[in-house]
Amino acid sequence: MSGAHRHPASPSDGPRTARPVNPLRDARDKRLPRVAGPGALVIFGVTGDLARRKLMPAIYDLANRGLLPPGFALVGFARREWEDDDFAKIVHDAVRAHARTPFREDVWERLADGLRFVQGNFDDPDAYRRLADTLGTLDRERGTGGNHGFYLAIPPTLFPVVLEQLSRTGLADATDDRWSRVVIEKPFGHDLGSARELNALVNSVFPEDAVFRIDHYLGKETVQNILALRFANQLFDPLWNAHYVDHVQITMAEDIGLGGRAGYYDGIGAARDVIQNHLLQLLAFTAMEEPISFEPTELQAEKIKVLRSTRPVEPFDTTTARGQYAAGWQGGLPVVGLLEEEGFAADSTTETFAAITVEVDTRRWAGVPFYLRTGKRLGRRVTEIAIVFKRAPHLPFDQTMTEELGQNALVIRIQPDEGVTLRFGSKVPGSGMEVRDVTMDFSYGQAFTTTSPEAYERLILDMLLGEPSLFPGNEEVELSWSILDPVLEHWARAGRPQPYEAGTWGPSSADEMLARAGREWRRP
Template sequence: MCAKASDVTPVDISAEQNPLRPASERRLDRIAGPSSLVFFGVTGDLSRKKLLPAVYDLANRGLLSPSFGLVGFGRREWDDDAFRAFVRENAKAHARTGWNEEVWRQLAKGIRFVSGAFDEDAAFDKLREVLDQLDAEQGTRGNHAFYLSIPPRSFASVTEQLRRSGLAASENGAWRRVIIEKPFGHDLESARALNDIIESRFPSDSIFRIDHYLGKETVQNLLALRFANTMFEPLWNANSVDHVQITMAEDIGVSGRAGYYDGVGAARDVIQNHLLQLLALTAMEEPLSFGAKDLRAEKEKVLAAVSLGDDLSKTTARGQYGSGWQGGEYVRGFLEEDGMNPASTTETFAAIRLEINTRRWRGVPFYLRTGKRLGRRVTEIAITFKEAPLYLFAPSERASLGPNALVIRVQPDEGVTMRFGSKVPGAGMQVRDVTMDMGYGHAFTESSPEAYERLILDVLLGDPPLFPRHEEVELSWRILDPIEEYWAAAGAPETYKPGSWGPDSADELMRRDGRSWRRP
């Protein structure tokens, strides 16, 4: 006979008591309490390669309670054992930490599967039964988070079923939370409609919008770099900074994602969320604290102060990658990808020039760019400083000297690089650029957790600083919507060569300002 939830003895999971927690990690990290996590879209690539491995890694690091449940919801005709085998296979294949059979056995006790469609009443009634069973048998105490790794068109159906079945409402001191993946709409109007749907089912403080870039260690280190050091903040303004470049480049195409990508494009896929969030963190004022309310307030001020300029033909650029040779391999162009509309005008490269109308940043341009089939995979924030008055050095002595720069590398080689001038050894006074590099892999013995590990743990803890709320989402769409409207009326994007750094129009955008893009 199953025990009732009230009969289960509460488990006090302190850092020292958790039997799954390595001794070396029993001091600083926070541990989630009894709870369960329900994945919708559990058989998709994101779940298989990121989410399920992240759950295992959290368990292996001792950051999940022994009273933890993991529930998959999908159309597959699986029983619990079949789903356990699926989770095990993908966790072993993609987990960051080593395999621990003892940890797996503990995790497997709380794994369940519910078969059904997103609009099926009986399936959600069954989900309610399964979660009640986990409360009674696993001790999850009614605390349940619902991860919607599904297309936005299904959000309304799933959240309404959660409301109908009584799973959306917190009760008896327990909590219920919903996690939604980007995209948060495709324009301002749809983002508002989506938010109205979600907030009609869940309170605003129970909604967690995932932007996985905000979980990356280097992005979080940007706050430490700025506010834990006295050497940077006095220079972090228009008096010293010439311009800022924020780049997210990929060297792959859209193979396998043509159906999703066509009609979305580089700007909606990356700039609206990832890059504008990086811009906000780079440009914001010092918050009163690292709490969610204070961080969000400062980011929102930045996004509200963004200006696009009057002529979008001069402050934006877009392109589509063509066919050609890249890395010794002949690759197809965007319009030749399987399932692609050959008349598509969707961009695979986007670049925009912004300004921020605040006292700190007035007159400093921010250049954002993203694209596929570019020279290499890299995400970075480059702060380029104004040139020093070099009257002491003859032109021939400083020919190899560029402006100082501070580069925060988000991926793949996480770290920080400083570029500055130094004298070349010898009798003369020749100066040239040198770099000072800090790599996370060399500076710290601890390995960085995956972004989804941090974000899933924050959801279970109810800690929202890394999650944008709907005001930030709407402000981002206010910036992007005029650009998308302009592009929609401008015809086809410019073609660029695979392996290059984008179309000529992107270089022209910089040349108008007398600048050039960095070559990461």
């Protein structure tokens, strides 16, 4: 596996102009592929499920799409006593099992030439010397140019020791002609205080513009399409405000339980796991003002304005809900409750359902409630943003004509069936005047012939390109915790979460939360 390898010349070899830019930033370049320049990626925690199911396949898919340079290198770092060939076998099996694009032998051989493995404990100085030597060899033999990314696919408790070693060995150092970047996975702390400590730790080794906090939801095509839907279409912008919008519902529902995940999830809960990052980021994209441009700094500035203006609505006894799934039926099969899942204590108070009400105190959104909810063992797997509009101020129909008529709604489906649905009233065919709700549906799968890239493909490529547009910055992380912390503190004093039957849509307190305002949750 080691030694020099010759490859066809890269389009970036020799004299060149400025690298291709993000097509989200400049429509004139929409046909140009964003090809990463020379570089190597080191994955800490390469033996974990995330690396095998997501990261390795995403890297192969990028290579298969021609978006990685021929000399790209991937280095695994773990305690296993593997050789380079053992690591190559692991990557090969992961690609075969989980890659989105077809397996091509020529692509695999080119990628495999750049695979290396470094064995060692995370606190072993000798292992980091071997890592530095390995990267130096790759710089010389494969032309990675001293550009190194470090993906910390490890628990946050291990961040300090890895960051200290990267700093000590100089691997975190960058210069004008070579970059060094770090990628970290959530959770970004467990409250505001811990998030600040984590940010300070990371920024003591890597400057903020070299830190990429992965929120895989932001890599999904439909999330990015929120920007296109809002700012490329004059149709929606005049209605996107408190004059016309009654409320907004942002839902991330899962039908799976937590068997085998007690080590991560117990004591964390649904609000910390999903609302603090995924759902508040979706809120920011939904509520933000149009940025001056799609430069990362401009995009992040508008999101920060939204998060600074967002507050949880009190009293929390009536504006929030939390639950814990009990035994029930899912997909026609009986399933156990959380307290019977392996690894969870019989008196665990970890919530598996969380819903909160927030408001965005800006001129555009004043008085419009945003309802955020997430849960496990719910009716089906779905993530969506529903913009629910106010009822028409006057209907020239009697009650019998509009008995089934609801509120207009624009629904952005993030997963699993990516697309947009518009609900509105239409006359039922016939001699009488009867109005009924109908839907107009746009589906990504039907409208476009190409499949959407997997979220990790987009995010890994953006990291290699140094494009932080879709990564939350440290201020966004801290603001998100400042929104959620008061609710978490209230729940800590409020006793046990309310049980709900698996396969349903959560505890009754969640329905009561909206019913008090004369509203109800959508049933996706």
